[in-house]
Amino acid sequence: MKIKKNIALSDTGFVFNPSTGDSFSVNPIGLEILRKLKDNEPHEKIKKHLLDSYSTDADSVEKDFYDFTKMLEQLQLTEADAK
Amino acid sequence: MSSVSPCDIYIMKKLQYERPLIQRLNTGLMNKFGMRTEYAPVSHIDDVSVKKLLADFGSPLFVISEKTIRNTYKEVNRAFKTRYPKVQFAWSYKTNYINAVCNVFHQEGSWGEVVSGFEYQKAIQNGVPGNKVIFNGPDKTDEDLTAAIKNNSPIHIDHLDELYRLTELAEELKARPNVAIRVNMDTGIYPIWDRFGFNYENGQAWDAINKIILADKLELIGLHCHIGTFMLSPSAYGIAAGKMSDLALGIKRKFKRDIQYIDMGGGFASKNTLKGSYLQGADSNPNFDQFAEAITTAILNAGFGKDELPLLILETGRALIDEAGFLLGTVISNKRLSDGRRATIMDFGVNIMFTSFWYDHKISPAQEFSNYTEDCVLYGPLCMNIDVIRENVTLPPLKKDDQVVVHNVGAYNMTQWMQFISLRPAVVMIDIQSKPHLIRKRETLSSIESSEVMPEYLAKFKL
Amino acid sequence: MPSKKVTVAVTGLNNVDSPGPGIPVIRGLLDSKEYDVRIIGLSYDALEPGIYMHELVAKTYQIPLPSAGIASIMERLKHINSVEKIDVIIPNFDAELYNFIKMAPVLEKELGIKSFLPTMEQFEERHKANLSDFGEKYGIKVPKSKMIFSTAEIASLTKDFTYPLVVKGKFYDASVAYSPEQAAQYFNKISAKWGLPIIIQQFTYGTEVNVTALGDGNGNTIGAVPMRKQVITDKGKAWAGITLEDEELLNITRKLIRNSKWRGPCELEMIKTNDGEYFLIEINPRTPAWIYLAVGAGQNHPEALLKMALGEKVKPFEHYDIGKMFIRYSYDMICDLKEFETISTLGEL
Structure with a gap:
């Protein structure tokens, strides 16, 4: 799963999709994940990073990361053909 | 960086985790600015930690604040007594008849108001003197009526069949029961509750009064009405009090006798927000002063002589207990619905929180969150599609095992709750020194099965 | 400056x-x-x-x-x-x-x-559902109206009303019904959206005229400018309008403000019948969107409102230009x- 290249992310958590005109807001951890996805970091590495930096557990990270990326797909922020 | 404290190191090591969120910016919907109070965490109730309450008594858990009950009672008492010389409250048992709750009201000076033989027995067992238990409702058995006659309790007659039966019983028992009639009327509020009592406008009420006084077997001591429930219009009470006073003065003119009391029933709205209402109930629902002003003004202006003013009885239930009740619960799971909405499943449902059918209950998380929120549906744990606690609520990203506090659940939930699918939770009262007391135990399998009977031939089977 | x-x-x-x-x-x-x-x-x-x-x-x-x-x-x-x-x-x-x-x-x-702002009492008593009482209390003619709670009540409406009737929701929505069938249809449509009661109002033939007014809360009218809409959008909003000379309409406005001691801005929606009678259809307890016409015609109501909020004494406006127009445009x-x-x-x- 890849984030579309033209998606604009700002420090305030504002996400803009120039090809659809949709805009979104993300919380800081969501922004962090989006940035890493945009830099094509492997998912496992992102999850590892979350687990290392936040007081949480692997199950929560796994579940929430899956849910978040599913939402990104549903909101059409990802490359359609990449799976 | 010059110096780093141990505390900073800890924070740098592990940041507080929050579920990643993304939300479409919907125009037309305010989401987070200034909405803090909607989800401001409530970690303590009367200085007792929610976490500890749930650890000690299990989840879910009903919690009653004794302090809130007493403060609310003082408030309603002040509203009426500063406006009218003779006021008496009677605790509406059906609203919440856990004995500890009833007794807080009785300690404050409330009589009892009951609508069944079961409630009547409860009030008597709680120690309320018989002449201070008002017996309302359409269903009173011979046994109930006999007990009430013997105890000298005010019996509020609902229909003619009851009037005739009571007259017969009075003769059999050679007693003269104290009675009032329930009157229904048009107060500009619809639907009219004309299924209870005798109608004012069409003359039924006068007929019943004539029958009682002319037969001379029953002592007509009062007049009773109860115009509706969750009433948002104080002026309707003004109209009702006017019509009740008119009846009382009519009785004085015709029969030269004074009615001892006018019982205006209950029905005052609490601070809950009704489904579909645009404004928050806490802001827009009338307060006790507005109800008191409407009722007392109507009676004071009706034309009673200075010494003839009847006692004003109020059976307010909901508005006196709703705010004192909290339901604490725990998140079971989160899921994403097919349309992308977030759903959160709680460990309490409509089976124990019946009022979620008509209120949008305020729900607060019990722990701190950042100010990011998302819209979600809150479901109960029942395997039933109707088990929805809030169809749409904005909450911080709750995760499994997070705890929440539901507000304003003191009225009707602890009486209308169902033993359905799961067992009913414990109820705890926090006293004014902030000490929790268990006032109703969590149900167990045996509390339900103790009333079941197994026929011998069904006792065994082989699989 | x-x-x-x-x-x-x-x-x-x-x-x-x-x-x-x-x-x-x-x-x-x-x-x-x-x-x-x-x-x-x-x-x-x-x-x-x-x-x-x-x-x-x-x-x-x-x-x-x-x-x-x-x-x-x-x-x-x-x-x-x-x-x-x-x-x-x-x-x-x-x-x-x-x-x-x-x-x-x-x-x-x-x-x-x-x-x-208006007082809570003023705000509450001018609600659509209460308009009949409001008119009676302050001596303003209001089209006959009745609250109904079920379609069963529609059949007996002809005792007091003649078709066409206006079927109105408690807060919003209104449709003109020309028959009981239509009235029932609108009843269902509007009640599904806004709940009960439904308000039935006698349809009044005539011209709609509006007044924007400002009361000082003591019964004095600080300003009042009548206007007729010249172009109406499909949402019923004025897209162009003109100030009118209408002493009778101003008298009604002053009477309403005097009797109700209206505080703050309001907009009166009136129907002037062909016989020259005025009926109050609705009171909006706030400034209308066309208020700048009043400013352009010589009565700066927003400024007067500001001064009253600041506690200053404001002299009533005595004049406005008749025949001033506004033409709205989008940009x-x-x-x-x-x-x-x-x-x-x-x-x-």
């Missing part, structure tokens, strides 16, 4: 095809010869055009919707006030008035923010995404 500086917070920046009155009110305030007004916009939606009109609005803050409750709104206003030091607040939406009327004493006492502003981002994510711009 206006000398006295004042900061005024204004809502209703949705200057769209069914416009809120915020922008015209602001234009009136900025026309003041006495006051140098700094406008703080209060918005509910990131796309309200007023947010982006920087020549009119110095700064805009998002505020929670009225349905969020007073506690939320108070908290937000406290924050805004700590930054902007607001002197006066002018709410312009029907839906927010209840809260603002309730909050007014606290806003003034705790935050020093003044306002000039495409060019805005930067950055601004939308800022108001969307930070809640202020």
